[in-house]
Amino acid sequence: MTNERPDLGFGGELDGFDPKAWDSATKKNSVPRPPKEATMQMAEAIGFKSREPKLPVTVNHKIDRRRRTGRNAQFNLKARPETIEAFCRIADRKGWGLGETLEEAVMLLERELSGAK
Numbered sequence: 001m002t003n004e005r006p007d008l009g010f011g012g013e014l015d016g017f018d019p020k021a022w023d024s025a026t027k028k029n030s031v032p033r034p035p036k037e038a039t040m041q042m043a044e045a046i047g048f049k050s051r052e053p054k055l056p057v058t059v060n061h062k063i064d065r066r067r068r069t070g071r072n073a074q075f076n077l078k079a080r081p082e083t084i085e086a087f088c089r090i091a092d093r094k095g096w097g098l099g100e101t102l103e104e105a106v107m108l109l110e111r112e113l114s115g116a117k
């Protein structure tokens with residue numbers, strides 16, 4: 001077995017190649033890019049249809065009820081949709097988070113059941 005590599009015929013063309021000269025020639029003749037808006041207008045004018053998703057016009061913003069409070073225990077339960085809506089409505093009306101609303105409800109129930117007012 002021989003240690004010499006077979007000649008593939010590319011060596012002669014690449015011997016005189018200077019990457020620095022090639023890179024600077026590209027920079028001299030380069031044309032600046034047009035703004036994205038102009039490109040989009042030209043594309044629409046000739047009938048090009050983009051595949052990029054368009055953002056929805058109306059966005060339904062949900063109320064963020066999460067706060068950093070130190071509450072770290074999970075409490076999951078099932079309830080009727082009407083009960084959950086009423087619970088959230090009370091929280092929104094008072095400006096409380098859901099954990100705060102639960103604490104207030106438990107406190108009121110304890111007060112009611114103990115007879116203290």
